[in-house]
Amino acid sequence: MAEYDLETLRQLKRGELPFHLVHEMQSSHKDSDRFFKMLAIAQESVPWDDRILLPYAEHLYIVDKPDKSRVVKCDCGHEFGDYRRNWKLSALVYVRDTEEKINEIYPNMLGCDPEWMHLREYICPGCGTLLEVEAVPPGYPVVFDFQPDIDTFYEKWLKKPLNRE
Ligand SMILES: [Zn+2]
Structure with a gap:
């Protein structure tokens, strides 16, 4: 290896x-x-000092705050709140739900039909980075990508329990 x-x-x-x-x-x-x-x-x-517990997505991390809370944080420093709550609910959202908006990024006839699918773009309010795109039927609930069991991951997989006193 x-x-x-x-x-x-x-x-x-x-x-x-x-x-x-x-x-x-x-x-x-x-x-x-x-x-x-x-x-x-x-x-x-990253330009900040909070300890990264887990890389969460491109540009996003779950970090340990001095008050022992765990939050989703962008590499620009913007915080989206507790990692157990979907960070997308605190992001800026642009919904491509018309042919005109879909054609801005896909050539005509190569994009999705807005009657059947919308593109939701989730953007960091701190730095404007596009963090995630969902392709979902109209009205579909916001997708919660991933809620890790951080303590179990450190204890059982990494064999290095987090010190939480
Ligand atoms: Zn950001």
Whole structure:
């Protein structure tokens, strides 16, 4: 099993590695401390000090606040609130629900039919980054992508329980 140094993993995160190496890294078993190496790289890449517990999505993390709450935070620093509540409910939303709005990004006739599908774009109020896009039938509830069991993940999978006193 190949072990990769921090600089190689930094380049992986920044998308700077050649395809063949990315493919090799993705296809092989991960070094046992890969999670913590990637966590350290994520931590050094953000301008704030809250401890990252889990990368959540591109640009989003679950962080540990000084008051022991756990919130979803953008790499710009904007906080979306408790991770057990869907962060999208606190995001800016742009709904592409007409042919005109869908044709802004898809050539005519290649996009979805707005009678059948809407595109919902969730945007960070802090930095304006497009964080997530949902393709859903009109009226479909906001999708809650993922609610991790953070304590179990650290205790049972990583064997490094979080200190919560
Ligand atoms: Zn942001």
